[in-house]
Amino acid sequence: MSEALPRxxxxxxxxxxxxxxxxxxxxxxxxxxxxxARSAETRAVALELFCDRxxxxxxxxxxxxxLIVLAVPVGVMGEITxxxxxxxxxxxxxxxVGSVKGAVIEAVxxxxxxxxxxxxxxxxxxxxYSGPRSGFATLFxxxxxxxxxxxxxxxxxxxRLRALLEAIGANVDEMEAKRHDLVLAVVSHTPHLIAYTMVGVADHLRRVTHEEVIKYSASGFRDFTRIAASDPTMWRDVFLTNKDAVLDILGRFTEELFMLQRQIRMGEGEQLHAYFSRTRAIRRGIIDAGQDTSAPDFGRAAGQPKA
Amino acid sequence: MSEALPRxxxxxxxxxxxxxxxxxxxxxxxxxxxxxARSAETRAVALELFCDRxxxxxxxxxxxxxLIVLAVPVGVMGEITxxxxxxxxxxxxxxxVGSVKGAVIEAVxxxxxxxxxxxxxxxxxxxxYSGPRSGFATLFxxxxxxxxxxxxxxxxxxxRLRALLEAIGANVDEMEAKRHDLVLAVVSHTPHLIAYTMVGVADHLRRVTHEEVIKYSASGFRDFTRIAASDPTMWRDVFLTNKDAVLDILGRFTEELFMLQRQIRMGEGEQLHAYFSRTRAIRRGIIDAGQDTSAPDFGRAAGQPKA
Structure with missing residues (x-):
């Protein structure tokens, strides 16, 4: 397959x-x-690190x-094309490489x-992380x-494209654009919005000072902040262009959350326990499918959080 | 400090x-x-791995x-005491070692x-992970x-207690129980409930099959499933015993989420971008405070997700 797409x-x-x-x-x-890239600084870094020109x-x-790879935020794909x-x-x-496919297809x-x-x-x-210095060869x-x-x-x-992507390590799959956008709304877009929201709540909460939130961030919140640190422009565009699917999933999420909230208020321990037990199985499935590590806490080096 | 608390x-x-x-x-x-421990099997494992008796x-x-350490779910602390x-x-x-302090103090x-x-x-x-085989010396x-x-x-x-905990690596801090429960509702309890909810939504969603959710779990959802795989009994008790603080934070979370949901529906890109930019700063603070790694994706070994 060498050089099927040389430039x-x-x-x-x-x-x-x-x-x-x-x-x-x-x-x-x-x-x-x-x-x-639009920015001269980005171009200079790219030339130094990985571009011939x-x-x-x-x-x-x-x-x-x-081969032309459009790797700009979803909102400007049409314009650049x-x-x-x-x-x-x-x-x-x-x-x-946009995270939303319906809107990109429509624009491009x-x-x-x-x-x-x-x-x-x-x-x-x-x-x-984002930007030209954040890339590494094994990402895919x-x-x-x-x-x-x-x-x-x-x-x-x-x-030809498939072979090239497989050659850099990716598992290539094909699916219909509309289905892609719904699946991604579930596994990525809505979780990101929720993480942003939770971090925003913590930030606004004046009774619990900023410093205490940061100081005592236990693993739950810590993971959310990682998700909520992603590129703001990319995510703004994702939500605006995959609006229908995200609003659909958000509606389901809120219903479900209200149910659990009510169970907490009413003290319905058995129902909560049953719910939390079911969610464990999904995690097991993801590890078995090879999409995550089974190391505790993602394999964060214990005792070396400052690394 | 050696053997200030020998047994x-x-x-x-x-x-x-x-x-x-x-x-x-x-x-x-x-x-x-x-x-x-209540279970004979757990006791046998403990005797084999880390207990003298x-x-x-x-x-x-x-x-x-x-020194007696009560390390049972919050809901049974009173009874065992x-x-x-x-x-x-x-x-x-x-x-x-309970995750909620007000209710434990009241019970114990x-x-x-x-x-x-x-x-x-x-x-x-x-x-x-949970259970007697999940422990390791550097956790704290x-x-x-x-x-x-x-x-x-x-x-x-x-x-004496403080010195012992510091000797096993922990940074010990003192705070008032009520404040503890509010801070933890923000940085741990509510994030966990939200993660459980999101994983539950995905599980129920029949249009997106279970298999696809697992197969394509991108990092957002993947992190949620890790959180949602925690011990169900422990978490049931946390929510039931820190009810007031969790319901308070959940209310704030829902308000905030509805605002973002409305901005998505209305296409208010600038507000979304501003929101997502603010949440980045909190993440930076957590890394600077030494409570997480700055390695991309928590330092999950790239290309070795099956590890």
Missing amino acids: VALIGLGLIASSMAHALRAKGLVRDITGY VTESAAEAVKEAD AEIAPHLKPGAIVTD SPHIPQGVHFIPGHPLAGTE ENRWWLLTPLEGQDPAALA | VALIGLGLIASSMAHALRAKGLVRDITGY VTESAAEAVKEAD AEIAPHLKPGAIVTD SPHIPQGVHFIPGHPLAGTE ENRWWLLTPLEGQDPAALA
Whole structure:
């Protein structure tokens, strides 16, 4: 499969793009990587760390590219595609890494010229860090990379992209865009919103000072703050563009929370115990599916929290 | 400080008690450790792994003890104290490790005989595992151990307990019980309830099958499932006994969530972005305070999620 897509253009140079670049380089899968980001500082870092070349416009970056990766916030995918569209090479593959697929397809597809293959995608991988210095070559190893191919997608182009993603360690799966957006609303988007909310509550609470919240953050809250430290722009766009599914799941969440809240108020211990027992099984399933470590506390080095 | 409290009795032999035993042994701080648990199987494991002796009743376990640690669910603290009270040695120290302090003090204090020192406590340490095999010697290192001394507490007894806890690595702090329960409702109890709820929602959602939730659990949900895998009995008791503070914080949480939900529905991107930016600062504070690792994704070994 070596060099089936020799020239890669990365549009946006944050955590995902920089990790892709490191991974592609580490495995020697491509000939050259061109990068574009709006900020000159980001471009300079990318040039130093993982790009062969950076350009001052997105249009310039894609000219020779066989594979174009849109790695910008979901809210600007359409705009940037309009900008690069006239410069795309016939036969090129455009993919994106947005966390929402319906809205991206709606924004990007109309701009894609005949003869260019647009294959929407979403790597289920990330950390709470962002920016061009946050990437690392192993980010995608053993993680899912979901592709949501459009009707009439060229199978050869799909196979080429798939092979490249698998070569950097990802487990590639295909699913329908609408279903993707609902599944992600459950497993990622709504949990993030809830984590943001809980951290916000703690921040506003004046009776419990900021200092005490931080000082005594036990594991529950600590995990929430990690989630709530993710990139604000990316998450704003996720919620605005996957609005329907997120509002649906939020409604279910609130119903469920009110039920538990009532059980607490009424002192219904048996029901609470049964509920908490059921949720344990899901955790077990995730560990068995290889999507998390079974080490206690995620394997945080005990006694070395300052590391 | 060596052997200021030579004989220790552990009532309840789960994660916290077994970790204490391992830590006390590793540092050579006590002469012998007696254990009691309701289950014969638990007692057998404890005898094999970390107890010098186990007994078939709690009363028997405390007879010679200088320090008695109540490490049972909050809901049975009162009952077990009534049982051991007649057998406590004058001058002995009784402490507990319950996550709620107001309710424990109310349940335990009336049974404590004259001449015995009851010093309520709560180690802010744990993992999602429970039982006598889950303990390890470094669990308390660099973690807070909150003591909520009662009025008229004997300073010498308090100093002895404090020194022992510090010797196993904990950072000991004192605070008033009511304040403890509110702070913990914010940083631990309510986050746990929310995590349980979110995992419950996912479990009930039939459109998104169980399998897909597990298969594609991205980091947001994955972290929630870890929290929601904690011991059901312990958490039932926490919610029932810290009801007022938890219901208070839940009310604030729901208000805040509805505000964000409305902003999503109305497409108010600027407000969302501002909110998500503020929550980042809290995370930074926790890392600076040394209560978590700054390694991406908690330092989960990238590419080794099956570990």
